Amino acid sequence: xxxxxxxxxxxxxxxxxxxxxxxxxxxxxxxxxxxxxxxxxxxxxxxxxxxxxxxxxxxxxxxxxxxxxxxxxxxxxxxxxxxxxxxxxxxxxxxxxxxxxxxxxxxxxxxxxxxxxxxxxxxxxxxxxxx
Amino acid sequence: xxxxxxxxxxxxxxxxxxxxxxxxxxxxxxxxxxxxxxxxxxxxxxxxxxxxxxxxxxxxxxxxxxxxxxxxxxxxxxxxxxxxxxxxxxxxxxxxxxxxxxxxxxxxxxxxxxxxxxxxxxxxxxxxxxxxxxxxxxxxxxxxxxxxxxxxxxxxxxxxxxxxxxxxxxxxxxxxxxxxxxxxxxxxxxxxxxxxxxxxxxxxxxxxxxxxxxxxxxxx
Numbered sequence: 597x598x599x600x601x602x603x604x605x606x607x608x609x610x611x612x613x614x615x616x617x618x619x620x621x622x623x624x625x626x627x628x629x630x631x632x633x634x635x636x637x638x639x640x641x642x643x644x645x646x647x648x649x650x651x652x653x654x655x656x657x658x659x660x661x662x663x664x665x666x667x668x669x670x671x672x673x674x675x676x677x678x679x680x681x682x683x684x685x686x687x688x689x690x691x692x693x694x695x696x697x698x699x700x701x702x703x704x705x706x707x708x709x710x711x712x713x714x715x716x717x718x719x720x721x722x723x724x725x726x727x
Numbered sequence: 728x729x730x731x732x733x734x735x736x737x738x739x740x741x742x743x744x745x746x747x748x749x750x751x752x753x754x755x756x757x758x759x760x761x762x763x764x765x766x767x768x769x770x771x772x773x774x775x776x777x778x779x780x781x782x783x784x785x786x787x788x789x790x791x792x793x794x795x796x797x798x799x800x801x802x803x804x805x806x807x808x809x810x811x812x813x814x815x816x817x818x819x820x821x822x823x824x825x826x827x828x829x830x831x832x833x834x835x836x837x838x839x840x841x842x843x844x845x846x847x848x849x850x851x852x853x854x855x856x857x858x859x860x861x862x863x864x865x866x867x868x869x870x871x872x873x874x875x876x877x878x879x880x881x882x883x884x885x886x887x888x889x890x891x892x893x894x895x896x897x898x899x900x901x902x903x904x905x906x907x908x909x910x911x912x913x914x915x916x917x918x919x920x921x922x923x924x925x926x927x928x929x930x931x932x933x934x935x936x937x938x939x940x941x942x943x944x945x946x947x
Contacts, residue, residue, distance in 0.1 A: 699746045
């Protein structure tokens with residue numbers, strides 16, 4: 597099975613299409629549409645990478661990120677945003693995230709970032725003993 | 728909340744939505760390309776597949792253009808939302824944003840706008856909206872002589888002062904545009920307490936240096 601990717605975004609059309617494109621390339625995406633569902637899905641699914649929209653109703657992506665990192669410090673999380681969230685140095689203001697990507701995405705950049713995040717997550721898990 | 732901050736909030740909200748619209752279009756076009764590629768020549772004749780690929784490629788290019796415009800609008804929203812409106816702001820980013828935001832007007836005035844490359848940000852303690860406003864005044868000066876000029880805007884320094892280098896590189900009305908800029912060294916309309924000056928920089932070719940600085944006398 598390909599990498600397990602948990603995608604959380606309230607923009608249903610966007611995230612469903614993104615999941616379909618990932619499926620075509622052998623990934624195993626799992627889609628939720630809000631922050632609470634992302635938290636609930638993270639444990640049983642144990643994804644390799646989590647992709648969160650920053651602005652979601654209820655629980656925003658940065659808060660989901662914070663809570664996920666308490667539970668699973670090694671779990672790589674990528675943030676997506678419709679706002680310009682990177683600063684002028686190109687760094688992500690939410691320091692716990694592996695990366696922060698701005699919509700609309702370059703799909704190739706997204707795939708490269710997923711792969712890099714999964715690699716880092718795997719290395720951290722091996723060093724730290726995450727199951 | 729003042730009017731500028733109100734406009735900034737609404738603009739930021741609209742830009743966020745526009746980015747989402749662009750994201751849906753881009754992923755949908757990408758999915759269609761994926762599916763067309765998987766179908767190969769089975770589902771449609773080669774000519775049709777090629778046409779579909781071209782059309783979807785055009786959608787992708789338009790989305791990239793829309794995303795660049797969104798980034799410029801987002802920057803303008805950030806600039807308008809600042810409490811005092813005072814930087815530091817990156818003049819290179821302001822120049823890039825201006826070229827994108829004014830592109831439609833530039834086409835109408837037959838002015839070609841481009842931003843020169845800078846290796847790193849050029850920080851200045853000036854209000855970004857005042858810089859945009861000054862650039863628009865320079866643009867209007869060139870339009871007033873009939874346009875038809877190529878303008879290149881590059882953030883830079885002159886005698887340790889940060890500013891924007893404005894070059895009239897080509898065009899039928901280039902000389903008239905240069906004359907119009909020479910005759911209008913002080914730009915109007917900038918907020919009280921700030922001064923925008925357009926200085927000829929002849930020893931460096933047909934170019935000007937736009938300097939924006941605080942001044943002691945309000946409304947000078």
